[in-house]
Amino acid sequence: MQPVVLLISLILMAALSAVFVLAVRAARDPAPGPGANAKRTGLIWAMTIAGVIVSVASLREWPHALASTGDALEVNVSGGQWWWDIDTTEIPAGKPVNFNVTTEDVxxxxxxxDSSLTLLTQVQAIPGYTTQITYTFEEPGSYQVLCMxxxxxxxxxxxxEFEVVAAEE
Ligand SMILES: [Cu+2]
Incomplete structure (x- = not known):
């Protein structure tokens, strides 16, 4: 995955550099032709509209659900140097869990x-505040909580760590 991300980053950096070079060249041109202003205005509008469309489309799918208040299981997590305290050790699969997270120091x-150390969800733990994250575990198994x-x-x-157990019928 990382080589792909690196390649995409390099391509985008090259594209940005090309735009920058073109802008510097255009700025040297003492007399822009007639209609240059209209062209710029059109370009700015086109970029604004494209930016809004891309932002809305890419933000539609949030990586996590908003904190739900319905039938979710409440799990309280407290952090500190250097431990995590989780008040629940067994969580049923398939049921939304509200994690209420805070910290006692920094x-x-x-x-x-999950057990293959793939990050499923995360939230900041802030002294003096309780942050919430809701997650539904589909697979029974052992899950780890690490500091990020x-x-x-x-x-x-x-x-x-905590266990996710198959839901009782
Ligand atoms: Cu920490």
């Missing part, structure tokens, strides 16, 4: 990973 990042924000020498020790 800012941490609560990331939830460097928070001191034992940051890497901020590991805890």
């Amino acid at each position: 800012t941490h990042g609560m990331g939830i990973y 924000e460097f928070c001191g020498v034992a940051h890497h020790d901020m590991v805890n």
Whole structure:
């Protein structure tokens, strides 16, 4: 995945550089032809409209559901240097879970990973606040909570886990 991202980044950087070079060349031209202003106005409108369309289309699918209040299971998570305290060790699969996350000292990042260490969801843990994230686990298994924000020498020790169990019929 990373080589693909790198390649895309390099292509976009080259495209941006080309635009920059063209803009510098155009600025050297002392007398822009007639209609240049109308062309610029049209270009700005076209870019604005394209930008709004791309933004709305790409933001439609949020990576996580908004905090739900319905029949979700409430799980409280508290972080600190250097531990995670989770008040629930078994979570039923297929049921939305509201994680209420806070920290007792500095800012941490609560990331939830599956057994292959794929990040499923994450939320910032902020002192004095409770942040919420809702997630529904589909697969039973062991899940890990890791800190995603460097928070001191034992940051890497901020590991805890919980089990997702098959829902009772
Ligand atoms: Cu931390």
